[in-house]
Amino acid sequence: MDEIFEKIGSAQTLSQKIERRIEEAIRQKKLLVGAKLPSERELCEMFAVSRTALREALRRLSARGLIEIKKGSGMYVSELKIKDAIDSLNLYYDLSFDSNLIPQIIEVRRVFEPEIARMAANNRRDKDLDLLLKNISDLEDCDPDNTQMEADIINKFHLNVAKASCNPIVIITMEPIYSLLPRMRNLIYANVDGEKDFTIKAHRTIYEAIRDKDADKAFEAMVGQINRTLEIYTQYLKK
Template sequence: MTNDVFSKIGSGLTLSQKIERRIEEAIRQKKLLPGTRLPTEKELCTQFAVSRTALREALRRLSARGLIDIRKGSGMYISELKIEDAINSLHLFYDLRFNSDLILQIIEVRRLFEPEVARLAARNRTDEDIRTLQKNQHELRKCNPDNTQLEVDLINRFHMNLSKATGNPIVIISLEPVYSLLPRMRNLIYGNIEGEKEYTLKYQSELLEALKEKDSQKAYEASVALLERNMEIYKKYFKTN
């Protein structure tokens, strides 16, 4: 374990923040790798030349952020960061900020990214991806119109499976938290719009056809058309509410 990570921290009013930053930087620079066992609290206090109070506050924040794992009776370890951790943090952020402004921002982000996602999915999709998307669409078509919650879940699942068809995990990390809000958005805005389900099925059919043909431009254009319609619906809803 490198000595410079646990050298004297110095004095100041924000010692706990300095400790937190020192350990975080060591993780970022791969001086502390996942699974590494940290020294004991007593050892860290001595090496950092800080009080136990400042150290514990820093460790508490690092643990809350998922950077370290404090195991009772075993010690403290550098966490193995997972995609799910990043996604869950964004879920919480979006849930806490959910309002009309966020809905507009979500639609704007989708207009920027989703057409390119559709284009990439058309290039990289597998036969299994096509079967999965077809199953999603079939379930939506057969869904009881009174079961609006299942409808929005199936539509959301279609979008998620489309992002997976790109074969790029960064796309999933970026868009999964956004898609998690779609059921709430649809329940709020789209659920009572006549013909919405039929339009969604039409869009899905056009997109599926483009994916089958591996026609990236056609997939791009189908996505653009859907998102332009979403923006029109958004503006109409908030103009009258």
């Protein structure tokens, strides 16, 4: 009978109640995307609360991406972007990151990315090819000593492959992982002799397979690339 003493409905603060009210109005489409909310002063009167409490509720709503506040203009219901959700996941991954997780991150990539390359080959649009091609030419032009920029470009290439899958769930899943890669950069993309040439060639193969809609070749090429990453990491560990 512990339930009798269960926590009492954790006294919501006033500003939280206001937040809920407005959130509900948006969820129920009583406030449509783009609609302008009444001004702060008006809302204060309507809710019969102080501007302090009201503003804090509005701050929370804007932090969650539900409304946009434009100084001098007003407050507007904003279309919630998938980016807001991804940012939130990125933050979680960022705070959870630990260098012990590196081999596990590589394992996930080894397992998932070849399949993603296959999906990209099947679903890619022409504009995806442009982006991939640009990544490769950027990689070629990149100063060989600038391993940091090199790694960034490579990450962008892989993210663009995920985008070429045309499946937002894939993007949501992989983007947080890619956001962690810069933190393992110097561990993995170590300066190995002739490595850059190999990397460019490998990525070009992936690109061509996606371009030709050759799903199996894209799969295999990606397997090769990730295995190479794994090898370099293993070498690094031995040092």
